[in-house]
Amino acid sequence: MKKFNNFLFFAVIMLFTTVTFAQSTIKGVIVDGEMRSALPGANILEKGTTNGVDSDFDGVFTLTTNSTSGEIIISYVGFQSKTVKFNGSTDLGSIVLDLDSTLDEVVLVGTGVIDLAGSRETPVAVSTISGRDIRLKSSGNVEFGESMKNTPSVYVSNQAGGFGDSQIFLRGFDQTNTAYLLNGQPINGMEDGAMYWSNWSGMSDVANVVQVQRGLGSSKLAISSVGGTVNIVSKTTDKQKGGFVRFLGGNDSYAKSTIGYDSGLSEKGWAFSVLLDHWQAHRKYSIGTAGQGQNYMFSVGYKPNEKNTFNFLLTGAPQWHDQNFSQDLEFYQEYGEKANSNTGFYEGERYTERRNFYHKPVANLNWDLSINEKLDLSTVLYASWGRGGGTGNVGNGRVRVGGDGLNAEEIDFDQIELNNIATATTINGGQYGTFGDSYLRRSSMNNHNWYGLLSNLQYEANENWSMNFGVDARTYNGIHFRQLENTFGLDGYNDNFRTDRPNDYVITETFDADPWSSLFNSADNDQRYDYNYEEVIQYLGGFGQAEYSNDNFSAFVQGAVSTQSYQREGFFTGAGNGLGKSDKISKEGYNIKGGLAYKINTKHSVFANAGFYSRQPFLDNIFSNVRYDNALSEPDVDNEEITGFEGGYRFKNKTLRVNIDVYSTEWGNRFLSINGPVQPGADGIIDGENGQISADDEFSTYRLTDVTQKHNGIEFDVEYRPYAGSWSFRTFGSIGNWKYDGETPYTLQNDDTGDFITTDGNVDLTDVKIGNAPQTSFGFGIKLDVAKGLSVDMDYNIYSGLYEFVDPADVADAALASEIYESVRLPAYTLADAGLTYRFSLGDNALTFRANVYNVFNESYINQKDAFGYYLGIGRTYNASLRYNF
Structure with missing residues (x-):
């Protein structure tokens, strides 16, 4: 024992x-x-x-x-x-x-339908912004688009309009002609190509990477961008366990709180991620631009075996924000650069006539299938349900404060209510307003249901050859109407202006301009007024790509064909003949592009790409006045034709990276819609100098056909990072020459009535400069590690060659006077931004403090001019945040 x-x-x-x-x-x-x-x-x-x-x-x-x-x-x-x-x-x-260009370890699914430049050997002109830089520099009271501004040929404007009202230009092309993708899913508006960044404000918090592909890009889809393709790859289901809490504050009472958590990948193959945040501010920069919103994201992934991976994602950013519009320079000189003619006071609180509110939940279901070692299939089913719109006035009873004070041009909403009551029309015992005497706030609703499917089959034939084949299908239903939001002391609105309804027809129901309530509650047909119509767009495209590569050489060819149909159905006569369904119009499009690249050695390489697109027009261009009428545009609007060439040089060693690109893009047979001069309304006179401050004045639009644009330029991007150094430096720039070319016919049409003011205009736009974005821009940035965990950074941008947007009437008037039209050049300007980051430990976890100052030197500048006036830039603003990772 x-x-x-x-x-x-x-x-x-x-x-x-x-x-x-x-x-x-x-x-x-x-x-x-x-x-x-x-x-x-x-x-x-x-x-x-x-x-x-x-x-x-x-x-x-x-x-x-x-x-x-x-x-x-x-x-x-x-x-x-x-x-x-x-x-x-x-x-x-x-x-x-090393940076992960394919994001295989970040995103559980969708790599087959997300077109990142790193997934192809043949290069394109591209800049990549990491999610870390986006969260450090472009969170909170800064537009998401600001994360892209420190890249060649990218310009961000109109930030003073309100939260989410900015516009992004790429190589001089506006955002309606740049393709934006979220995890491979197209997100430009199907009707007009528009991007409303207020609907995507949450991307600052959930983006893992943003890749700006200028020009032809690497997209395999049947889409055909003109300026380029911007791929936003959002955080989906993270494989690593952990979470964070962040609090951020900024100027003008901006406050934001965010929490996120990732479960990590379990032994059974499940994982989920969730993110929630809330933000609010009493203004962005200008008076009367308050805003509030939330952001949510929920993602769940499942990997049952090595061959299959599934992921479901739901995200949305419900928000409302009050707006400021462009004005004449004299307005700002008299009332100050933060003045806003849309705002005033109502019952003792700041109140604004123009409010944007929207809620656009986006859901997608991804399936990645590894069929064998050579064959992979990626498929995504997606849907979005947009609900919301923008407010404005109905009726001719707007009252301004008046006098000599700084608020003289603000709206007196209390006096409006008194006037409404005094001038009300009695119908069946109720007190109702009329268009001629009263003032009410209405909402112009822009709802939609959008469903789509993307699928890509990737075949790796051998170490040299790879091929992709896929399908891109979408169906879209847009619903547009007007409803009442605030009656200002009245029982409702007597709808007897430009309508075939009975003279005593009244609308009594009101609906809050709120993104959450609009998701489930809006006016029925009998409570809609002015216009009420729906649109159906159906799109089907197929695409294919083949690429050959060896150690030194690569080449690719990509092609796509698509068909798109348009149909409008009206439920209200209004100002035009809009009842019933229009004819169904179908148009076919295609694109083809290819490229070559040669690696001279491990450090030097060159490439060249070329492509041609035949792109279908937007629905809003198919109809002559889509808001009120089923009539088609005359002459018929045909496909636009885009031809692009680009070449580039790449150098990279352990400390220095140099990219140089040259490009030439010709955009022919373009349909161009431009805001026209204000037209007199019901009183027969023009009450204000622009469309935002008039009483009942009406908008108009120039419709130009067969426009040709030529955009040529050179871009560079240089970055130096000493291997063991405590600092880094980068510089970038672009020099462009963007002009219109040739003659184009045009019409001038009243937006409110559909009547043609000019039907046979013709204008020669040859050599007229293309406006709204600077044709020359440079910038540089530096980051310095000051001490353990402490770093500072600064970015400096220079913008020049910025022109006004062209008014065709001005060009035509110059020709009639035997004069040469001179494009009006706006003043050049510079902007400096600075930031500080401090990371320190808290037990086993990390805390990060970040502070940003934008427009450090508080420079005053003009960043755009449209048909109504000027948009001023934003002066000095700031924010600071504290993030705790656990």
Whole structure:
């Protein structure tokens, strides 16, 4: 028995010793391969176990393993994972992680339908912005588009209009002619190509990366962009467990709070991620531009085996924001650069005539199937349900404060209510307003239901050849009408203006301009007025791509064909003959593009791409006055034709990266819609100098056909990062020559009545400069690590060659006077932004403090001029945030 006890004792000792010595201590520092700086919060996991740690704010980690040899897996969001072998305790030193262009370790699904430039060997003109930079520099009271402004040929304007009202120009083309994709899903408006960034304000918090592909781009889809393609890859289901809480505050009482959590990938293959936030401010910059909104994202992924991966994503950014419009310079000089003629006071509180409100939930279901080692299939089903619109006035009873004060041009809503009551029309015992005497606030509703499918089959034939084939199908139903929002003391509105309804027809129901209530509640047909119609657009496209590559050479060819149909159905006569269904119009389009690249050596490479697009027109151009009438445009609006060429040079070593691109784009047979001069309304006179401050004045639109634009230019992007240095520097710029070419016919049409004011205009636009974006721009940025965990950065931008948008009547008048039209050039300007980041430990977790100052020197500038007036830029603004990662 004694021998047995001794044996048992020694067995226990040996077992304990074995367990104790079957461990290793692994140390190292995780470093960003691009920035050459520490990566705090990187995940280090012993392969085949749940044993892991995170790197501290200096990128340092220490992991005690369960065995004496094996492998550790190192991962960080937005970077390629790395597997490192170990044998016994060791210090691995610096471990460099490279940026992950395919995002395979970040996004569980969708890599087959997300067209990132890194997934193709033949280069394109591209700039990539990491999610980290977006969250540091472009969160909170800064437009999401600002994250793209430090790239060549990108211009962001109109930020003073209100939260989310900015516009983005790419190589001089506006955002209706640049393709925007969210996880491979097209998000430009189907009717007019428009982008409303207020609907996508949450992207600052959920974007993993934004890739700006200028010009031809690498998209395989049947879409045909003119300016380029912007791929927004959002956070979906993260494979790593963790979360964060962030609080942010800024100028003008801006406040935002955000929380996010990732469950990590379970042993059974499930994972989910959730993000919620809320923001609000009493104004953005100008008076009367208050805003409030939320952002939500929920994603769940499932990987049942090595061949299949599924992911469901639901995201949305319900918001409302009050708006400011362009004005004459004299207006700003008299009332101040923050003045807003849309606003005033009502019952003691700031109240604004123009409010945008919208809620656009977006859902998609992804399935990635690895059929075999050479064949992969990626499919996404997506849907969006947009509800909301914009408010404005109905009726001729607007009253302004008047006098000599700074608020003289503001609206006196209290006096309006008194006037409404005094001038009300009595119908069946109720007090109702009329168009001629009263003032009410209405909402112009723009609802839609959008469903689509994208599928891409990728075949890797061998190490040299790869091919893709796919389908792009969409169906879209747009619903447009007007409803009452505020009656200002009245029982409703007597709808007897430009309508075939009975003279005593009244509308009594009101609906809040609120993004949540509009999702479920809007006016029935009998409570809609002025216009009420729906549109159906159906789109089907197929695409294919083949690429050959070896060690030094690559080439690709890509083609797509598509068909698109349009139909309008009206439910209200209104000002035109809009009842019933229009004829169904179908148009076919196609595109083809190809390219070549040659690697001279490991550092130098060159490439060239060319393409041609035949693009179907937007629905809003098919109909002569889509709001009121089923009549088609005359002459018939045909496909637009885009021809593009580009070439580039690339240099890259361990510390320096240089990109140089040249491009030439010709856009022919373009339909162009431009805001025209204000027309007199019911009183027969023009009451104001622009469409925003008049009483009942009416808008008009120039409709130009067969317009040709030529955009030529050169771009560069240089970045220097010393390998072991504490600083980095980058500079970029673009020089363009963008002009119209040739003669074009045009008409001038009253938007409110549909009547043609001019039917046979003709104008020669040859050599007229294209406006709204600077044709020359430069910038540079520097980042400096000051001390442990502390860094500062600064960006400086120079904009020149900015022209007014062209008024065809001015060009025609110059020709009649035998004069040469001179494009009006706006003043050049510069902007400087600065930021500070401080990371420090809180126990085992990390805290990050970030502060930003935009337009540091408070420069006053004009960033755009449209048909109604000027948009001023935003003066000095700021924000600061604290983020806790756990």
